[in-house]
Amino acid sequence: MMTYISSLNYPGGFALALLHSTESSSDVRVHIDTYAAMTGVTRFGQLNHNWIYNKTEGLAPAQFGNFTHLLTSNPKQHSGNGFSVTAVESGYAGLDIRPRLLLSAELPVSARLQSLVWIMRRDDAPS
Secondary structure (H helix, E strand, C coil): HHHHHCCCHHHHHHHHHHHHHHHHCCCCCCEEEEEHCCCCHHHCCCCCCCCCCECCCCHHHHHHHHCEEEEEHHHCEECCCEEEEEEEEEEEEEEECHHHHHCCCCCCCCEEEEEEEEEEEEECCCC
């Protein structure tokens, strides 16, 4: 159970893996925000040598137009600014304890998930 729960702490890494599996273009410039970087995006996950991966912090809103994709924990910041959500990765948000299941065969504890990292694509990005 604890191994499963621990695996839910890496939504940024799962989002990057999902982006690799769904994006076929070689002209990809992806910005990775701080939260995504802290939750699993590492150089080991940067698998496509043709892509540009960027983790610069403190960018002005206009600077995001240089990217084709974003891995972000704050999609509202980019919605309406030329980016649309293409996928969401959920991660660990706590435990739900169900005391009524203590005497049953089911586990009385389950992981609660919430949306944590959004994959966004620039609306005019080349396909």
